[in-house]
Amino acid sequence: MFLKGGGIMNNKRIKMIKLRNDQSRIEVAQKLSITPQMLGAIERGDRTPSLELAKKIAELYKTTIDDLFFN
Numbered sequence: 001m002f003l004k005g006g007g008i009m010n011n012k013r014i015k016m017i018k019l020r021n022d023q024s025r026i027e028v029a030q031k032l033s034i035t036p037q038m039l040g041a042i043e044r045g046d047r048t049p050s051l052e053l054a055k056k057i058a059e060l061y062k063t064t065i066d067d068l069f070f071n
Helices: 012-020 025-032 036-044 051-060 065-069
Strands: none
Touching (some): 012 036, 012 065, 025 036, 025 051
């Protein structure tokens, strides 16, 4: 997914970390207060999370937004 300024967002990292932690989409979605469908759309790159949601995801996985989405 491309962002303003030419950056590329890598949403697949969320799914990779989720699977590595043996977490289900439902479990993670509940922790983030979103639907599993929304989380799936973010993982596939169909949806871009808000800054607030991106922060929540980064906090959940104890990482930064940059590392989670852009590295």
